[in-house]
Amino acid sequence: MIASVSxxxxxxxxxxxxxxxxxxxxxxxxxxxxxxxVPAIGNDVALHAHLISRDDGISLFGFAxxxxxxxxLMLISVSGVGPKVGIAALSGGxxxxxxxxxxxxxxxxxxxVPGIGKRTAERIIVELREKVAGELSAAAEEAGPAAVAxxxxxxxxxxxxxxxxxxxxxxxxxxLLDTVSGETAEELLSAALRAGSTAAxxxxxx
Numbered sequence: 001m002i003a004s005v006s007x008x009x010x011x012x013x014x015x016x017x018x019x020x021x022x023x024x025x026x027x028x029x030x031x032x033x034x035x036x037x038v039p040a041i042g043n044d045v046a047l048h049a050h051l052i053s054r055d056d057g058i059s060l061f062g063f064a065x066x067x068x069x070x071x072x073l074m075l076i077s078v079s080g081v082g083p084k085v086g087i088a089a090l091s092g093g094x095x096x097x098x099x100x101x102x103x104x105x106x107x108x109x110x111x112x113v114p115g116i117g118k119r120t121a122e123r124i125i126v127e128l129r130e131k132v133a134g135e136l137s138a139a140a141e142e143a144g145p146a147a148v149a150x151x152x153x154x155x156x157x158x159x160x161x162x163x164x165x166x167x168x169x170x171x172x173x174x175x176l177l178d179t180v181s182g183e184t185a186e187e188l189l190s191a192a193l194r195a196g197s198t199a200a201x202x203x204x205x206x
Contacts, residue, residue, distance in 0.1 A: 002026075002060060006046040012038055015087075017062065019045060028062030029083075031090035037064035052083055059083060067095045078120070078127050085115040100166055103133045104193035133186040158185035163192060172196075 005028060007021035017038050018025045028047060030038070038045050047062035048069045061083060063069040068090060075086040092098065092113055101109040102125060110121035156177055162185065163173035173192075180191035 002049045002051045004046065005049050005060075005062065007044065009039060009041050009043055009045050012041055017045075017047075019047065019062075026060060028060050029087055030062045031068070031087050033090060033094060034062060034064040034068065061087065065095065071095055071098060074128055074131070075124065078124050080120040080123060081116070085113065088115055089113045096166060099132050100193055101197075102128050103190050104197045105129060105190070106197055129190065130186065133190045155183065155185040155188055159188035159192060162189045166193075168196070 005019050005021055005026045007019045007026075009017060010020050010025055011018035011027075012035070014032070014035070016027055016029045017035070018027050020026075026049075028049060030047075034047070038047075047064065048066055049063070050061045050069055050072065052059045052061070061069075061072065063072065072083075072086050072090060075081050075089055076083055081089070089098070089110060092109065093101075098109070100106075105125050107118070107121040107125045110116050110124050111118055113121075116124075159177060159182075160170075160173045163176065164170065168176070176192040176195050177188060179195050180188060182188040182191050
């Protein structure tokens, strides 16, 4: 399994790059987000990679970060989402924004991706939402301040850390959490993200 490719950029196209490593040129299909991180031809680059072998051939996909590769693997685990569609979905925005959209239940964000219809977009949300919200909460808890010895952090505190990790200010996070309810950090985080997404849409329409 090829987990990463490092070397000189030989080709840089809208949908793929070719990287020379130890005299071998590796063609990696990439998202537009990863392409932004790839320097001009002749410069060195290091990309995370994932190899997919099928009856019709072998394909290598490149990613600027482990987080993008992880999201790609989650997306292609959903029925109806193949590797090409997964890369197209990743081209729709930064990884953090896409994770937020999934956690918030924003299926319309994925309907805009070529190759993804309404049913597939809804399936992405249904199958990945809980997992994404849980991972965001766990990451926020790990990155946040240590809890008092012997006491687990409250669900609200975990959800607040999750919102802060996604770029919300402390004041914005508290305001969002004041408008929602839930028993677990995952429920609170998902509800707050939905509320934030709705508020942003209302401001855009105004």
